[in-house]
Amino acid sequence: MSSDQQFAVSIIVSNQSGALTRISSLFSQRNFNIDSFTCGVTNNPEVSRMTITATGDANKKEQLLKQISKLYDVKKVELMTPENTILRELLIAKVNATGESLQTILDAANVFRSKVVDMSPESVCIEMTGESSKLNAFLTYIAPYGILEYCRTGLVAVERGSKCLYVVD
Amino acid sequence: MERSGCQILIETLIEQGVTTIFGYPGGQVLNIYDELYKNNHRINHVLTAHEQGAAHAADGYSRASGKVGVCIATSGPGATNLITGLATANSDSIPMVAITGNVPMELIGSDSFQEVDTFGLSIPVTKHSFRVDNVENLAETVQEAFRLAKSGRPGPVLIDIPKNIQLDKTEYSPTGIAEKTPDPKPDTALLDQALEMIYESKRPIVYCGGGVINANCSEAATTLVEKTDAFMVCSMMGLTAMDNSHARYLGMSGMHGRFAATKAISECDLVIAAGVRFTDRATGNKKKFASNAKIIHLDIDSAEQGKNIDATLQIPGDLGFALNYITSKLEPQKHPQWEETVNSYKNKTKDYTAPNGCLLPWEVINAVNERATPETNIATDVGQHQMWVAQYYNFKNPRTFQTSGGLGTMGYGMGAAIGAAVATGNKTVLFTGDGSFGMNLNELATAVSQNLPLIIVILNNGVLGMIRQWQNLFFDNHFIASTLERKTDFVKLADAFGATGLRASNPEELNEALDKAFALSSPVVIDCLIPDEENVFPMVPPNGSFDNIILK
Known part of the structure; x- marks a missing residue:
């Protein structure tokens, strides 16, 4: 069992009503611990960019990335490594x-x-x-x-x- | 040509090949119903007794036919009544499109009559949901909903259409059927690794789930079993993945799995898992599940890989491609020792009660089985009867079993059986319990109004059998809230609904009743009186393993 760590994930979502709700709902559905959640406009008016920090072990982290990337409104998900971010x-x-x-x-x-x-x-x-x-x-x-x-x-x-x-x- | 939202909706549905919609009218969908009225020669509407029944019917329709099932409900309570049906379909990855009307956009948020946040409610129980806020996007949204429902890992999609959008007008021209997005091809390098693992294996098992049914690749799965010289074990969702009379079919493993299937899984050295998600009911204690085996996990949904079990080799992508690739490359294997070992486990235990003059669950299931054809749809509700059907019924064709696997929805069966019967026109048998049937028996009205060839077999033990079984095994016989003490006369009830009602309390009466029922092509209810002390065995207790299996 790997131990819990905090990690940051960047997400590009289409600017659809409900996209934010669907992503935040995923955290309660899957029992993921969310530490912080930011969302704002980008240089492309069709999408917003979110940064989520969460805590969990390697398995939780992988599941979180996979489950988020399955969502229809999500265009891109990436784990942000501290050394390169x-x-x-x-x-x-x-x-x-x-x-x-x-x-x-x-x-x-x-x-x-x-x-x-x-x-x-x-x-x-x-x-x-x-x-x-x-x-x-x-x-x-x-x-x-x-x-x-x-x-x-x-x-x-x-x-x-x-x-x-x-x-x- | 300029059309209203309602017209566009119906045209787009017809364009998607929809021939039947299950639903219930209400204030915010009346305009849509008016279009259904005008188009009733092109699209059939089945009025159910309750919106939940409509959702389950669309689900059963989809499971039986492979097409996208469609249901419609009004705002507020209509929408909330769909939720259980959506969650059921979502758990079992069933492609469905649910349409809900809503109050006009200017009223949304004002707590107006029959207003509820349908969109918000639908989020955790659908693959995706849309709220249409501009009539210009409506046709595209409907198309996208169908594409999404059937692409990749299928699932239910909801479209919420406020009243003003239904009335607004815009230019519309048909654009054709929404094609399924091609499934991503699995990495052939990984499939080659899978081949190597198969060559190394001496005791292989092919473990099939609902994904095999959804991907229509039962044949490839059967070929894989034969060429690998393996046995097939199934999750409940995968029971129709192979002709059950095949010598290599072991049936369901898990909490109420067949002895040989659960034992074979615990002893095999390789599990080739196709379209399964290793849920707790199927695996028991995950640390002890297939603990002697390497696992190859094939699934369209990469999020299932590593979620419940860490497979040795995870191969995401198109299941049909993966199975065909492996079977086409694979040199036929021979494992006579394994064959002999596993065959010795079949029928090794006597896990059902010997005939004793009472009507026993397995006798009822066998008697139906004897009269059914390979095309007969078998639907169930949830509980002991469902497990008995999963254990004893001998399925031949894929898609002939409609059951709520993941969510375990009591009350699912009536709607699902109606949907399956409507979709196929084939004789449909619903096995239910007196508890489950009590939940949505109102849909008997629908079966009668549609004059469906539906036989409802109630395994009536006067108790909530599975609850009672747990209270018996794990709660010192504290039978609270599981003894029904009702006085419902199901024969009179059937009669009151306009169906045929029959009763059987021993094997002779059962045979007589079934002969009569199979000769009719209208709804029949057979009240089968079974003893309340019959439990479902084998049983692996929650979080247990083969080591804890209870046989009697």
Whole structure:
């Protein structure tokens, strides 16, 4: 038995009503654990691109790829290998920042190469992109100062180099 | 020429070769029914008693004929009533197209009368579903639905058509029948590896499932058995893959499989699996399933490979091509030792009760078998009677067995038998239990209105037999909710529906009743009174293996 691992899958789906529902429904049908799910438009108006991160062993991973690729609306599915993929996630964190802690948080934001996008007398909002591990590290660092709330987009993924996931003939 | 959505729908269905639709009218399909009225000389509509019956009928029609079965229902409850039928067909990979009307698009989402999210409901129980949102796409969608239903691994496809789309008009010109997408050819390098494995094998088994029936390659499967000098074992869905009287046919393996079939699987050194998906009921404990064997897994659906069992060699692609390729290259093999061993397992155990004056399930099945022809359709419901039919009935021709394998839908049988009888015009026998029959006996009305050559054999033991069997074996005889204590008189019931009702409580009465029933070409119900203590054996307990087989 291989152990559970997190993996990212990129999916090109036709822009049909219900395509998103059908894919998300597959996860409950097949008892797959979904970690994050992003979907957006692409340079081709006929298709959308999804990035799904999920956790499971090798068998689950293979089944997930096969079951997704069977769906009618799905044009392309690919497992994104970490070594050959640009993986990014966006975080917006609202942090408690009163007098003495403000400078520490701003320094941390700077070190993590993030942007301050909003400030109030009690709080500061920080926008950060990066791999999930970087976002996790930042959140861990600022946690003692009091995170009021944060929001993460889930991963988006693009393969390195000039090869594209989906090219219309 | 400009046509309305309804006209386009009916024209496109006729274009796809549809001659019969099973359905039930309602508010949001009345315009479609009006077109059926105008075209009743070109397309036949069978009114069922309930939409579930229509879905099962379309399914039975498809299993018996190999064509795409079609059913229609209105929005809301009409659509929800189809769901069990769709799920049944989806589990067994049966090509069907279901059409539902829906409220006009401007009302969708407003919780209007008889509105339900048909599209959303259909997702997990169909191969695909469409909601048509523009009449210009309607003809293309119907064509695509048919292509999809029959291509690759077949399955049910739903088309939801809001009322306004049915009324909208657009230009339409016929484009012809939607051809099945050619199945991908399997990799011949892998097939050559399969040949090598066959040459190395001393104790081969060919294990056939519903995929062999769907791909119409029973002959190739039989040839493979003969040239490999193997025996054939089947999943329930594959029981008609070979003439059951063939010396190399062992029948069903698994939870209620034949002793020889289950034993042969446990002892063989090679399983050539064709169109099976190794479900839990068929394999028992997967770690112990065919534990001495290498497995070659041939299937059109690569997602089945590695899903339930890790085969030694997985070969996705067209099953017919794979079987024909192997049989054409294969030098005939000889395994006299294996032949002798397996033959010694046949009839080794006496797993059924000896005649004792009571009417016994196997006697009923044999008596029907004696009177049937190779073309007779045999439909079942779900439960003990289904297992007995799977064990004892001697099938000759592919597609003559209609049963709910994957989903195990009690109440499936009446609709399916109606569909099979309509599709073939042949004598059809439904084996059912008093429990299963109770679920959808309303369709007796349909059988009568259609005057179908249908014999309904109720194996009436007054209990939910399979539930009782589990309570007997695994729950210390705690018979809760399995003793029916009903007072239904099935003979009077048949009479009330306008069918012929007969009763048999011993073998003599049964013979008399069956002679009468087979002479008639209208619906007959035979209430066969069998003892309630009869259990289905052999039985491999859930997650067990041949080591745990219960013989009596």
